[in-house]
Amino acid sequence: MRHAMRMELGDWHEGGNAGAAARRLAIEARGLVKRFDGFTAVDGVDLSVPEGAIYGILGPNGAGKTTTLRILLGILDPDEGSRRILGAERPHDVAHAIGYLPEERGLYPTMKAFEAIAFVGALRGLPLAEGRRRGRALLEEHGLGYAADRQIRQLSKGMAQQVQLLGTLVHEPRLVVFDEPFSGLDALNQGRLEGMIRGLAAKGTTVIFSTHVIAHAERLCDEVAIIAGGKVPFAGPVDVARDRIRPQVRLETRSRDGAWRAALPPDVRHEGQFWYFSLPESGVEPLLRALIEGDAGIQSLSIERAGLHDAFVAIAGEAAAAALAEGKDSER
Amino acid sequence: MSTPRRRGRLSTLAAALVIARRDFAAILFSRSFIFFLLGPLFPVVVGVMAGGVGKAVQDSAAPASIGLAMSAEDNARMLSARRHLGESMDRSLPGLVVVRDVPRGSAFDAERALNESKGALGAIVGGRLDAPEIVGPQERIGRWQGMVALLASEAAASAPRAMPDVSLRPVAASAAPDRHGLMVTAQASQTILFLLTMLLAGMVLSNLVEEKGNKIIEILAAAIPMDAVFLGKLFAMLAVSFVGIAVWAGTAGGFVLLAGHALPNLPVPAVGWPMFFALGIVYFAAAYLLLGSVFLAIGSMASTVREVQTLSMPVTMMQLMVFFLASYAMTSPSSAVETFALIFPFSSPFAMLARAAQYPALWPHVLALVWQVLCVTLFIRVGAYLFRTRVMKSAPGGVRKRGLRGLFRKAGAAAAAGR
Numbered sequence: 001m002r003h004a005m006r007m008e009l010g011d012w013h014e015g016g017n018a019g020a021a022a023r024r025l026a027i028e029a030r031g032l033v034k035r036f037d038g039f040t041a042v043d044g045v046d047l048s049v050p051e052g053a054i055y056g057i058l059g060p061n062g063a064g065k066t067t068t069l070r071i072l073l074g075i076l077d078p079d080e081g082s083r084r085i086l087g088a089e090r091p092h093d094v095a096h097a098i099g100y101l102p103e104e105r106g107l108y109p110t111m112k113a114f115e116a117i118a119f120v121g122a123l124r125g126l127p128l129a130e131g132r133r134r135g136r137a138l139l140e141e142h143g144l145g146y147a148a149d150r151q152i153r154q155l156s157k158g159m160a161q162q163v164q165l166l167g168t169l170v171h172e173p174r175l176v177v178f179d180e181p182f183s184g185l186d187a188l189n190q191g192r193l194e195g196m197i198r199g200l201a202a203k204g205t206t207v208i209f210s211t212h213v214i215a216h217a218e219r220l221c222d223e224v225a226i227i228a229g230g231k232v233p234f235a236g237p238v239d240v241a242r243d244r245i246r247p248q249v250r251l252e253t254r255s256r257d258g259a260w261r262a263a264l265p266p267d268v269r270h271e272g273q274f275w276y277f278s279l280p281e282s283g284v285e286p287l288l289r290a291l292i293e294g295d296a297g298i299q300s301l302s303i304e305r306a307g308l309h310d311a312f313v314a315i316a317g318e319a320a321a322a323a324l325a326e327g328k329d330s331e332r
Numbered sequence: 333m334s335t336p337r338r339r340g341r342l343s344t345l346a347a348a349l350v351i352a353r354r355d356f357a358a359i360l361f362s363r364s365f366i367f368f369l370l371g372p373l374f375p376v377v378v379g380v381m382a383g384g385v386g387k388a389v390q391d392s393a394a395p396a397s398i399g400l401a402m403s404a405e406d407n408a409r410m411l412s413a414r415r416h417l418g419e420s421m422d423r424s425l426p427g428l429v430v431v432r433d434v435p436r437g438s439a440f441d442a443e444r445a446l447n448e449s450k451g452a453l454g455a456i457v458g459g460r461l462d463a464p465e466i467v468g469p470q471e472r473i474g475r476w477q478g479m480v481a482l483l484a485s486e487a488a489a490s491a492p493r494a495m496p497d498v499s500l501r502p503v504a505a506s507a508a509p510d511r512h513g514l515m516v517t518a519q520a521s522q523t524i525l526f527l528l529t530m531l532l533a534g535m536v537l538s539n540l541v542e543e544k545g546n547k548i549i550e551i552l553a554a555a556i557p558m559d560a561v562f563l564g565k566l567f568a569m570l571a572v573s574f575v576g577i578a579v580w581a582g583t584a585g586g587f588v589l590l591a592g593h594a595l596p597n598l599p600v601p602a603v604g605w606p607m608f609f610a611l612g613i614v615y616f617a618a619a620y621l622l623l624g625s626v627f628l629a630i631g632s633m634a635s636t637v638r639e640v641q642t643l644s645m646p647v648t649m650m651q652l653m654v655f656f657l658a659s660y661a662m663t664s665p666s667s668a669v670e671t672f673a674l675i676f677p678f679s680s681p682f683a684m685l686a687r688a689a690q691y692p693a694l695w696p697h698v699l700a701l702v703w704q705v706l707c708v709t710l711f712i713r714v715g716a717y718l719f720r721t722r723v724m725k726s727a728p729g730g731v732r733k734r735g736l737r738g739l740f741r742k743a744g745a746a747a748a749a750g751r
Binding site for chain 2: 094105111123
């Protein structure tokens, strides 16, 4: 099932015409296209990000994730298509309600940490004095109070990243956009960031982030958009993505052969004492009946729901999955 | 953290102010600002050094002494005449050195004596007082002719001629307009304006490239319109320059007060010093905003210092030509060249400032300022547009690969796509 439902941009409640099922969208994009010198980086992308959701854009390097985010934020204008962010057609009109952490982190090296946070807040309309006050408070809250008056160039890379992250949140945005937020962070800080993202969502903030690490998306996201080659072959709830491929059955039998074998689907493979195959469309009951009646001697049977990685492979293809795993291509 | 107040989006001007405030503070407290303040000192130091070297070269290249190879009596009379005339016009007369007393009717190889002097003598005077003969290089003997005639005439007189006393009555300034002096003022002001605008435009450019290098530009682009970034950067540097001008003016004023009459009187500009300063500041702002918009637009296309240098070189050369045009126009008043220089946006501030030094009428300045404000508005809009459409597209290597044609083609394509 294709998750995104078509609608007119004038109504930014998804399924607005359906009435009861309506949900507010923080981001809605339709048919986004962006070309660079004849190369199509983003090719007809549709996205619907519900308010308050944690939304992942999942794809290998070079898939068009950053370009898509830049279009959504108004850094780039699309060559075709339309976008609506927090109800506004021009992202800069709601810049005060958005926080953005780009993949390539950047701060003024000679600025003090609390000033850097205040400056990013000022760009989003937060009065400078209030930004300074909040900057110091945020640094204290995150255990960096001792570094508040240090220049950015005097901080470690990890600390500078944290300062920038706090700058992204200082004005208490309704929508936070992270581009590859986990890159460059150690495992401990990745965990902290995951906690922070969950905390934001718990307070009703919409979080959208791009990543090429499936595990992050799988752990955090309510919904994902899988992007490969500038296209989005899937966008919707993670569960729906998993349901794109059938659950996997692992069967162990006492009997090696018999009439019961006819009940197994054609994609079955035998490894050791186990049989692996996708759950037939007819479901588990007819399969069990055939196995019992065929005297297969069932010793164990488990049905596993597909992971996001399997779903990604099924949706985006083996090549995209390989690129995702290697992360070797350059980002668009 | 407190409950956030309800805030709206920043207007372009408010966003520009955020950028300008940051840039202003950052530049003002940076080392580059010290160099900026010292900037005008460098041409002065270079000028003084060049002048000193030039004078030394001139002194050594043109010896002030002339050798005498006349009869002993004539030589003595010539030396006496030199002493007498030297009381009134010492600096104008060449020094005299007796090379040899040559009895009348005897031959003397003046050319050989000149060569043996190895350049110490500029020429050798022989012959008689009523018919002196100068032997020397072709290119120099002409300049000695009049002075040798004067010395010989004085030497030939039976008694030293009495010089009348010339009374001196100095005045503060010449009542008649000193065109040469005004030209000097005009040229000096043009040069200062040119150096200042080039310095500032270069600074705003490197500031932008540094920002792109720091990856901050993406954060700015995501938060505020790029027009605001453009305006903020442009006006921050203008504000910095006003601080610089205030410092320079204060320093110069202090020197004037301290030095008092020790300083030479500068020719007063035709519009008077106060108006000239006021116009100078306004024309400087116009010249900087015009050039700064071009440089910022260039900076938006480049991602490395090398690219900036490549892309800004043609503009720098063009600005040099504009400076020369304005300088030349100053020497040809009411000519087509001057009219062109007054109208052409890039040369107009320079040409008009020179005009303020030379002519008292103020109405042409009103017209010129209206025209320049229009041009500045147009240039800022075009510059901001190019900046907006290019600044986030110049990935490292992009410019090198596409070249200038690609850059402008891309800007056109972005224009077609609209915002």
